[in-house]
Amino acid sequence: MDKLSITGGNPLSGEITISGAKNAALPILCASLLTADTLRLTNVPQLRDVMTTQKLLQGMGMRVMTDNVHEFELTGASVDKLEAPYELVKTMRASILVLGPTLARFGEARVSLPGGCAIGSRPVGEHIKGLQAMGAEINIEHGYIHARAKRLKGARIITDMVTVTGTENLLMAAVLADGVSTIENAAREPEVVDLAECLIKMGARITGHGTDTIRIEGVERLHGAEHAVMPDRIETGTFLCAVMMARGRVVLRNTRADILDSVLDKLREAGAYIEAGDGWIAIEMRERAKAVSIRTLPYPAFPTDMQAQFMAMNTLATGTSVITETIFENRFMHVSELARMGADIHIDGHTAVVKGVDKLSGATVMATDLRASASLVIAGLAAEGETIVDRIYHLDRGYEHIEAKLGGVGADIKRVGTAAH
Numbered sequence: 528m529d530k531l532s533i534t535g536g537n538p539l540s541g542e543i544t545i546s547g548a549k550n551a552a553l554p555i556l557c558a559s560l561l562t563a564d565t566l567r568l569t570n571v572p573q574l575r576d577v578m579t580t581q582k583l584l585q586g587m588g589m590r591v592m593t594d595n596v597h598e599f600e601l602t603g604a605s606v607d608k609l610e611a612p613y614e615l616v617k618t619m620r621a622s623i624l625v626l627g628p629t630l631a632r633f634g635e636a637r638v639s640l641p642g643g644c645a646i647g648s649r650p651v652g653e654h655i656k657g658l659q660a661m662g663a664e665i666n667i668e669h670g671y672i673h674a675r676a677k678r679l680k681g682a683r684i685i686t687d688m689v690t691v692t693g694t695e696n697l698l699m700a701a702v703l704a705d706g707v708s709t710i711e712n713a714a715r716e717p718e719v720v721d722l723a724e725c726l727i728k729m730g731a732r733i734t735g736h737g738t739d740t741i742r743i744e745g746v747e748r749l750h751g752a753e754h755a756v757m758p759d760r761i762e763t764g765t766f767l768c769a770v771m772m773a774r775g776r777v778v779l780r781n782t783r784a785d786i787l788d789s790v791l792d793k794l795r796e797a798g799a800y801i802e803a804g805d806g807w808i809a810i811e812m813r814e815r816a817k818a819v820s821i822r823t824l825p826y827p828a829f830p831t832d833m834q835a836q837f838m839a840m841n842t843l844a845t846g847t848s849v850i851t852e853t854i855f856e857n858r859f860m861h862v863s864e865l866a867r868m869g870a871d872i873h874i875d876g877h878t879a880v881v882k883g884v885d886k887l888s889g890a891t892v893m894a895t896d897l898r899a900s901a902s903l904v905i906a907g908l909a910a911e912g913e914t915i916v917d918r919i920y921h922l923d924r925g926y927e928h929i930e931a932k933l934g935g936v937g938a939d940i941k942r943v944g945t946a947a948h
C-alpha cells in the first residue's frame with residue numbers, strides 16, 4: 528500500500544494548477560443518466576472517486592469514452608441495469624447520486640444504502656423523503672433502496688437540514704418530473720450550482736440555484752451537452768493552507784476566489800497576504816500564522832471540508848483557536864494524529880481547542896478520511912524531520928497527484944510503496 532513521505536522545512540514557491548472539483552464532477556457524471564444522448568465533460572479531475580463513478584455507470588450500461596484523463600463522453604442510450612451495488616457504494620458514498628436520475632428517467636432504481644463512514648452516520652433520509660413527495664414508492668430491503676414511479680410528479684420539498692447530495696439528487700429527479708418542483712432549504716454550495724448549470728445546458732428548466740429555493744419545471748426529456756467542471760475550491764483551500772504552514776509564495780491557477788470568501792477571510796485574519804484575479808489566487812506568507820477560530824456551516828459560511836486543514840494550520844499558530852464542527856458528528860479524526868506530531872489540541876464535544884506550539888515533529892501518521900489525510904500532509908510540510916502519511920488511498924479519492932503538485936512548488940514529498948518502509 529502506498530504512503531507519502533514528507534520532509535518538512537522547505538518553503539513553497541511557484542504555481543499550482545487546480546483540478547476540477549470532485550464534488551461537482553461526481554453529480555455531473557451521474558447526470559449523464561438523465562439522457563440517451565452524449566454528455567461531454569471537460570476539466571474532470573483524475574481521482575479514485577471519478578474512476579469509481581465511471582465503473583458504477585459502466586456497470587449500469589453507460590458508454591464512457593475518455594479522450595484523455597480529463598475529458599469524458601458519456602452516452603446513456605444503452606443503460607439497462609438500474610442498480611448501484613453495495614461493492615461500489617461502500618467505497619464511495621456519492622454513489623447515492625445515481626438514485627434520483629435513474630428513477631426519473633427509467634421509473635425504477637435500486638441503490639445500496641451507503642451506511643456511515645469515518646466522519647459520521649450520514650443518513651440519506653432526506654433523499655428518500657423528497658422522492659416520496661414526488662410520488663415514488665420506496666422500499667428498503669436487504670440494505671437496498673428500491674424506488675419506483677411511473678413518472679415522478681412535481682412537488683414542494685422542504686428539507687429538514689441543508690444537504691448537498693440530497694439537494695443534487697432531488698434536483699436531478701425533478702428535472703424530468705411532471706410539473707413544477709421547489710426544493711426549499713436547498714444547499715447553496717457552488718457544486719450544486721455547477722450541476723444545475725450543466726442540467727440547464729441539457730435542456731432542464733431550473734431557476735434559483737445558488738439560493739435556498741430552487742424551482743424546477745419538469746420537461747419530457749433532456750439532451751446531450753458539453754460542460755466544463757468547475758475548479759475544486761477545497762483543493763484550492765488545502766494548498767492555501769499548505770503555504771500558510773510551509774510559508775513562501777504560490778500562485779494557484781484555474782481556480783476561483785469568489786467561491787472561497789469565508790476561507791480567504793480567515794487566511795487574511797491569520798496573517799496571509801492574498802491577491803486574486805480572474806482564474807487565479809496568489810498567497811504569500813512569511814511569518815508564523817495567528818490563531819483563527821472557525822465554525823463549520825453550510826455555504827457560504829466556512830466549509831467542513833476545510834476544517835482539518837485549518838486545524839493543522841492552527842497547531843503552529845501564535846495563540847489559541849476554537850474550532851467548532853457543526854456538520855458532522857465525528858470529524859475530528861485528525862486530532863489524535865496531529866497530537867502524535869506534537870500538537871496541543873483538546874476536544875470537548877463538537878469543539879476543539881488548539882493551542883499553538885512552537886514546532887511539530889515528523890512522525891508516522893494515518894487517517895481514516897480524506898481531509899484528515901490532507902491535514903497531515905500539510906502538517907508534515909512544516910514539521911521537523913520526516914512524516915510518513917499512511918493509508919493515502921483516502922487522499923487519492925479527492926486529490927489529483929498531490930505529491931506532484933506540492934513537489935512542483937518545492938516541497939520534499941514522495942510516494943513510496945510499502946516495501947520501502
Ligand SMILES: CC(=O)N[C@H]1[C@@H](OP(=O)(O)OP(=O)(O)OC[C@H]2O[C@@H](n3ccc(=O)[nH]c3=O)[C@H](O)[C@@H]2O)O[C@H](CO)[C@@H](O)[C@@H]1O
Nearest residue numbers: 550621649650651652653654689690691692693832854855
Ligand atoms: C460528494 C459530496 O458532495 N460530498 C460533500 C457533501 O456530502 P453530503 O451531501 O453527504 O453531506 P450533506 O450535506 O448531505 O450532510 C450534511 C448533514 O446533514 C445530514 N443529513 C444529510 C442527508 C440526510 O438525508 N439526512 C441527514 O441527516 C448529514 O448526516 C450531515 O450531518 O456535503 C458535505 C457537507 O458540505 C461535504 O462535507 C462533502 O464533501
Ligand SMILES: C=C(OP(=O)(O)O)C(=O)O
Nearest residue numbers: 550620621832897898925
Ligand atoms: C467528505 C467528503 O467527501 P464524501 O462526501 O465523498 O465522503 C469530502 O470531500 O471531504
